[in-house]
Amino acid sequence: MKKAYQIYSIITSFGMLLVLLMGAIVTKTDSGDGCGNSWPLCYGQLLPTQPKLETIIEVSHRAVSAWLGILVIILAIWAWRREPHKKEIKILAFISVFFIVLQGLLGAAAVIWSQSSLILASHFGFSLVSFASVLMLAILSFEDWDKPYIATVSRSFKKNIYWLFIYMYLVVYxxxxVRHTGSAMGCSDDFPLCNGSLIPEFTKQASIHYLHRTAAFILFIWILYSWYHARKHYRDQKVLNKGFQFALLFIFLQAASGSLIVISNLNLFVALSHGLIISFLFGTLSFIALIVYRKKIT
Structure with a gap:
């Protein structure tokens, strides 16, 4: 049964990643209104006849999200019953279900009632939390009883990791x-400058875009510092150091893909890679936060 659980958790993790990418496609192609204001049906039909491209994209996203919701619920129940003695398993199982249901309800509300960009921006973040919790369940299924994934660090560095994780979620938001306000080209095609200036004239779209750039740069420096600190003071903590190595790699790739989005004038594949990399980075920092939180396997 352990092997079956591991395979199922991996499949569900990849499925959640697919949901994230399909959600990004819906936003990037402006397909959110592909079914009008009808939900869960599409224009009052289960499968609309002669659908437009945006309708196909929206219906596909709904169908895959619904199936993944079922898979996540099954995984959560399976994990809970399989390892009821592990507190973190129960927490992750609950979070995975809670946030996938929440993002589904938020998506439905966005279709039926118009939502502000501030509310719509939280949709991706909720999906990301559910993905990360499912990913953690999958990773923990591979640990050995005598070699659990735990990192022992100082209280100050543990707080640093927690605050880094929280800050990254704000950067994701x-x-x-940027995506939901159409501010991806708020600095035109300039990089690293913004509309030809280091500090641009702050129109609405330029302000939102510049805010994200600045926040992302701080995140880059913060991860670089944390990687260096872990390497210097916790060289014997192999799992921790490997985690920060991946975090550093992903933040480099994220910065590169972010700049390419601007330079390529919103190329769809580059934009999707940006969303894919941030998912990997969020999952990595989630794992790091988890292993410093854990004290022992009971």
């Missing part, structure tokens, strides 16, 4: 806000 600013990125989603």
């Amino acid at each position: 600013t990125g989603a806000l």
Whole structure:
């Protein structure tokens, strides 16, 4: 049964990643209104006849999200019953279900009633939390009883990791806000400058875009510092150091893909890679926060 659980958790993790990418496609292609204000049906039909491209994209996203919701619920129940003695398993199982249901309800509300960009931007963040919790369940299924994934660090560095994780979620939110306010080209095609200036004239779109750039740069420096600190003071903590190595790699790739979005004038594949990399980075920092939180396997 352990092997089956591991395979199922991996499949569900990839499925959640697919949901994230499909959600990004819906936003990037402006397909959110592909079914009008009808939900859960599409224009009052289960499968609309002669659908437009945006309708196909929206219906596909709804169908995949619904199936993944079922898969996540099954995974959560399976994980809870399989390892009821692990507190973190129960927490992750609850979070995975709670946030996938919440993002589904938020998506439905966005279809039926118009929502502000501030509310819509939280949709991606909720999906990301559910993905990360499912990913953690999958990773923990591979740990050995005698070698659990735990990192022992100082209280100050543990707080640093927690605050880094929280800050990254805020950075993700600013990125989603850029997407939902149409501010991806708020600095035109300038990089690293913004509309030809280091500090631009702050129109609405330029302000949102510049805020995200600045927040992302701070995140880059913060992860670089944390990687260096872990490497210097916790060289013997192999899992911790490996986690920060991946975090550093992903933040480099994230910065590169972010600049390419501007330079390529919103190329769809580059934009999707940006969303994919941030998902990997969020999952990595989630894992780091988890292993410093854990004290022992009971």
